[in-house]
Amino acid sequence: MDRDEFFMRKALEEARAAEKEGEIPVGAVVVCNDRVIARGHNQTERLNDVTAHAEMLAITAAANALGGKYLDDCTLYVTLEPCVMCGGALAWARVKELVYGAADPRRGYARVTPPIMHPRTRVIQGVLASECAELVERFFALRRKSPREDE
DSSP states (O other): OOHHHHHHHHHHHHHHHHHHTTSOOOEEEEEETTEEEEEEEOOHHHHTOTTOOHHHHHHHHHHHHHTSSOOTTEEEEEEEOOBHHHHHHHHHHTOSEEEEEEOOTTTBGGGSSSOOSOTTOEEEEOTTHHHHHHHHHHHHHHHHHSOOTTO
C-alpha cells in the first residue's frame, strides 16, 4: 500500500466515526513527517456549528500540536473534496499538500474562480475515491429513505 492510500485509510476511519454519530461521513487527518499529528471528522450536528467540518477541526488540532498556525510541512488527507470554507482555511494555513478522495461536484472548492488554494499547495485527488464516495452516497441514500421528523 502506498503512502497516500495508507493515510487516506486513516481519514476513512474518521469518516466512519462521523457516520456512527449521525454526521455526514467525512474524515480528515493531518500528517507531518510521516506521522498523524491531528484527526477530525464532521461534528456539525454534535457541536451545533456549521463550521465544524472535518478539515477545520483537523487544522485546529494540527496547529495546536505544532504550536503555530502554519502547516507548511503538513499534508491534509480528507475523504471528500473540501468546500470553499475549508479550502480557504487550508490556504490560510499554508498546507503543503492536500490529498482528497471523492470529488464534490456541488460544493467543492475547485469550482471557485479565482482559485482559493495557496499557490504552493500540491493537490492530489482521487485517492480511494470510490470508497470515500460510497460512504457519503450511502449516508444520503439512507436519509432520503427514512421518514423525516417534521412530517
